[in-house]
Amino acid sequence: MTHVLKIENLHVSVNGKSILRGVNLTMNHGETHALMGPNGSGKSTLGLVIAGHPGYEVTEGSITLDDQDILDLEADGRARAGIFMAFQRPISVPGVKMADFLRHATTNVRRPDRKEGEELIAMREFRKELKQKMEQLRMDPEFARRYVNDGFSGGEMKRAEILQLAMLQPKFAILDETDSGLDADAVRLASSSIAEIGREKMGLLIITHHDKLLEHNPPEFTHVMLGGRIVETGGVDLAQELHSQGYDRIRQAHPDAERANQEMTSDDQAELAVG
Amino acid sequence: MTTSHVESEICQFDASGFEHFVEGSQEPDWLTQHRRQAWRTFESTAWPDRKQEDWARSDLRGFKLDHYGLPTGLPSGPDSLSDANIPCWLADGVQPAGYVHTLNGCVVKEELDTKLASQGVLFGDLRRLASEASDVIQAHLHSIVQPDQNRFAALQAATWNAGQLLFVPRGVRVEQPLYVAAGLTHEACDTAHTLIVLEEGAEATFLYEGNSESAGAKGLHLGGVEIVVKPGAHLRYVNLQDWGRGVWNFAHHRATVDRDASLQWTVAALGSRFSQVGQQVSLVGEGAHSQVNGVLFTQGKQHLVYNTLQHHEAPHCRSDFLYKAALQDKSRTVWRGMIGVDPEAQKTDGYQRNDNLLLSDQARADSIPGLEILADDVRCTHGSTSGKVDEELIFYAQSRGFTRKEAVRMIVTGFFQQIFDRITIESVREALGLSIARQVREYS
Numbered sequence: 001m002t003h004v005l006k007i008e009n010l011h012v013s014v015n016g017k018s019i020l021r022g023v024n025l026t027m028n029h030g031e032t033h034a035l036m037g038p039n040g041s042g043k044s045t046l047g048l049v050i051a052g053h054p055g056y057e058v059t060e061g062s063i064t065l066d067d068q069d070i071l072d073l074e075a076d077g078r079a080r081a082g083i084f085m086a087f088q089r090p091i092s093v094p095g096v097k098m099a100d101f102l103r104h105a106t107t108n109v110r111r112p113d114r115k116e117g118e119e120l121i122a123m124r125e126f127r128k129e130l131k132q133k134m135e136q137l138r139m140d141p142e143f144a145r146r147y148v149n150d151g152f153s154g155g156e157m158k159r160a161e162i163l164q165l166a167m168l169q170p171k172f173a174i175l176d177e178t179d180s181g182l183d184a185d186a187v188r189l190a191s192s193s194i195a196e197i198g199r200e201k202m203g204l205l206i207i208t209h210h211d212k213l214l215e216h217n218p219p220e221f222t223h224v225m226l227g228g229r230i231v232e233t234g235g236v237d238l239a240q241e242l243h244s245q246g247y248d249r250i251r252q253a254h255p256d257a258e259r260a261n262q263e264m265t266s267d268d269q270a271e272l273a274v275g
Numbered sequence: 276m277t278t279s280h281v282e283s284e285i286c287q288f289d290a291s292g293f294e295h296f297v298e299g300s301q302e303p304d305w306l307t308q309h310r311r312q313a314w315r316t317f318e319s320t321a322w323p324d325r326k327q328e329d330w331a332r333s334d335l336r337g338f339k340l341d342h343y344g345l346p347t348g349l350p351s352g353p354d355s356l357s358d359a360n361i362p363c364w365l366a367d368g369v370q371p372a373g374y375v376h377t378l379n380g381c382v383v384k385e386e387l388d389t390k391l392a393s394q395g396v397l398f399g400d401l402r403r404l405a406s407e408a409s410d411v412i413q414a415h416l417h418s419i420v421q422p423d424q425n426r427f428a429a430l431q432a433a434t435w436n437a438g439q440l441l442f443v444p445r446g447v448r449v450e451q452p453l454y455v456a457a458g459l460t461h462e463a464c465d466t467a468h469t470l471i472v473l474e475e476g477a478e479a480t481f482l483y484e485g486n487s488e489s490a491g492a493k494g495l496h497l498g499g500v501e502i503v504v505k506p507g508a509h510l511r512y513v514n515l516q517d518w519g520r521g522v523w524n525f526a527h528h529r530a531t532v533d534r535d536a537s538l539q540w541t542v543a544a545l546g547s548r549f550s551q552v553g554q555q556v557s558l559v560g561e562g563a564h565s566q567v568n569g570v571l572f573t574q575g576k577q578h579l580v581y582n583t584l585q586h587h588e589a590p591h592c593r594s595d596f597l598y599k600a601a602l603q604d605k606s607r608t609v610w611r612g613m614i615g616v617d618p619e620a621q622k623t624d625g626y627q628r629n630d631n632l633l634l635s636d637q638a639r640a641d642s643i644p645g646l647e648i649l650a651d652d653v654r655c656t657h658g659s660t661s662g663k664v665d666e667e668l669i670f671y672a673q674s675r676g677f678t679r680k681e682a683v684r685m686i687v688t689g690f691f692q693q694i695f696d697r698i699t700i701e702s703v704r705e706a707l708g709l710s711i712a713r714q715v716r717e718y719s
Contacts, residue, residue: 076679094692095692101685104676108675108678108681147689
């Protein structure tokens, strides 16, 4: 059976301010989708809403995974249903070792019916798998003993997210700017790592400004977001066009969305100025 | 193994009760005199009030001394900790060199490795040893915890009913820990005193835990702990209290650490309705070193007050202090910490830090660090933080499949990990980790 993640007419607000204004997107298992768009267009919001961030209010529309409505699930329910998000800025968890964190996470995701307090997957088996995945991603074994994202460099954080992706083996993964803040070599490594994990084994939504990450992961579909909507969808050539020529053509072709985008980003600026 | 069964009566904390208690005991004269003097101090001293700095954030409303009394011997009923439903968290995975079990302050069971005994190590019931090893005890008992510092200290000094002595002679290293489990039944009272003396170059590990028969049990604990670490000696001391949520706990803990000696002191406070603990370390000889680790985890309406002092009396000493508290519900913690440096204590290296994690909007953590430095060539640093659990962190963990409760439990455990990383006794690390995990509740 093939899995389908379907987003229909999704409207989202935060603190009463509209951010997503009718997003439609359907992804099949095994497909790679690129989500591009200028700053403030709503890309990260879409990722966080799919993952279940409690700070966003869905005012209209639906998100279904294999016809199951996931909007009623908290983030952990969605993770267990097979959703994963690699964060743009992963958060550090002081005092919690990467291996312990991942063992618990892996257990919960692989045994969605596990109750709190029930046993975790066997240490031996888990360690073996973790070691093998870390070798595959060319990560220092010491990594597993460090506290989650604590004192990690930008590159280490992103690789830690990819390691989590590899261990959790979701049905659908959203990679939010997994390339940002990395130098060219690090992006190449991240990109090839994602390819090695087997993008054909999941549905991938890659949120990016650049096409580097797409080098090893050519998208079947490229979506362009502007003003809280997906305004254009194309193939890998669209991603290449946006990367080389920017968003001018898009902005001109969709004046309503462009206006909305400017409103959203100017509000951001105002908020920054106040905050 | 020795088990003592004496006909038990309950003596009130009044003049005739005290007389009865003293007359019934077969103690050396010096000790009786000692008790009588402390009793006079108790009678002539007022209860502490909030005008005193250490008690300014304490709340003694509801405390009634006449609700409690002193057993003169082992009460009838359960005569072992397991029969009384008293847990022993720190015993897991430990092969102690000796142990003492007390119930309501009376020794129910004790044992010491015979090889250590033949090396001159004394360990066991302080009251029994007050006759058998009178010299050692007379020389050190209440030599550093002063009975006249307040009314609770005086009462405890006058009426301590049992307790433990550890005496390790010069140069003797005790590899396995010595273990004390103190149990308290509902509405009972424990006034036990701990005296630890490590002679020059000696080494030992001492684990103490106090538990009630149930989480909701009431009771009174008046505690005294005196630790004397002589030159070149090394002690690791662990004190875990998980008294019932209705227990009043007043304790005075003090250590002196002499030349080139060290003390690693780990405190874990989970229980009691109200606790007022004074914890002091005095570095009295050149090159002495102390490390204090504190784990406080509160819930309900618990109110824990810790007044701590790192007193540098000699040059070239190092004191390191870290207390971490996590608070649930409407609980409250107060930490008032002081580093005191005497004029002669040059080249002091002092550090103190207190971090608080607020798991509820209604919890409150007061953190009051202080420095009093009378020498001019020292390095002293201090700091404190208080904050809530980061919601973004909870979301991050939830997005990895953790339930909200599991996420909070993990965050709390991680918060304390910095302390666990400093504790060098594996069984203690594990026991504390489990104790904390058991008590984490829903966070919203």
